[in-house]
Amino acid sequence: MNAQVDAAPAHEDPVRLAMVGCGIIGWVHAHGLGKMVEDGEVMPVAAADPSAEGRERVAGVCGFERFLDDGGPLAAEDGVDAVLITAPTTTHADLVRSALAAGKPLLCEKPLAPNFELVRELTQEVLDSKVVAQVGFNSRYHPLYNALADMVERQELGRPMAYTLRDDQYWPTGDVVPGHSRWRSDVQQAGGGALLEHSIHSVDILNWLFGPVSRVFALTRNVYGYEVEDTATLTIEHDSGVVGNLVTIFNGMRGREERRLEVFFENGVIELTTDFVIGAKEDSFMVQRPDQAPERLDVAAMREEFFTGIGVTRRDVFFYQYISDRAWLGSVRAQTTATPGFADAFAAHAVVEAAYRSAKSRQPVDLVGELALT
DSSP states (O other): OOOOOOOSOOSSSOEEEEEEOOSHHHHHHHHHHHHHHHTTSEEEEEEEOSOHHHHHHHHTTSOOSEEESOOTTGGGOTTOOEEEEOSOGGGHHHHHHHHHHHTOOEEEOSSSOSSHHHHHHHHHHHHHHTOOEEEOOGGGGOHHHHHHHHHHHHTBTBSEEEEEEEEEEEOOSTTTSTTSOSGGGOHHHHSOSIIIIITHHHHHHHHHHHOOEEEEEEEEEOTTOOSSOSEEEEEEEETTSOEEEEEEEEESOTTOEEEEEEEEETTEEEEEEEOSBTTOTTOEEEEEOTTSOOEEOOHHHHHHHHHHHTTOOOOOOOBTHHHHHHHHHHHHHHTOOOSSOHHHHHHHHHHHHHHHHHHHHTSOEESOGGGSOO
16 A cells, blocks of 8 residues: 555666756756766756746756756657656646657656546546656655555554545745746636645545545635635545545645644544655654553654665655655656556546535535546
């Protein structure tokens, strides 16, 4: 059930990598790539973005050989082995298809596309292609979620019964936080707000932990007045019988991005809090068993054990994208299936789509028929 990670560094055969997108997320990926360049795991061939400021920011953490305005043609270059797609959501489809046409492995950031039908098409095309393809659900590589996944799988506290997950982040738009791009508040470019753009990560975690979702009921709000929601609350039923709720918020609390998950088992409760930064101050993991005081685990020790177990030797990395990117590159070298893949992303998108339909109709929506991948 745990994330699959390449435990063996490969210094003799660096992957010649192109990255398309030098925004904030591109910079986060590039920061980790720079460490892999130092270790001989990656050869940074080219990075592309129409923003000169973005290209300069990425150049400060990873020494790509070339910087371009347009990354569309990069996948077709003979000198490129794999493509990392970190550009805005509306560009993903063309970039994924360019990589597929060239037969090049790819990692695409989430969400895959601004509308569900395009997500379906891309997923089917990737699956049919057999190309090594991963999606940027980096929380799959967080030690605390992996520890929870182990406990769920082993039924250490009995069967999981229910959960509650709260996911909040400051509004990642330039209208609220200076320096951020504004496309995330435009429904035509983003496709959705707090749920699609941010908490699709959480939906993927819930699918991973508790299995496929069968039914969703949701409500949304647009408090800030943008075309996309800044508030959503979901009641979720899984095929396994587990039920839960997800609350996601985009707000004006700059400097805060936190996820808290409480899971109720037959014989205990687990509560964990995380941020996307390695070693974040928010990280905590509490276990409570019957007739016992809550036990707060040593999250630093958990992280160290996890990293050691998957062969991560560096401790000067700050973002979990480093761990997920390294796992993807290991799959590229070995030509093995990358995790999480496009089928995982489709499952998360299907839950989000069901939630949007439910919010519009004010009725529960079943994930059958057109919300299933055929």
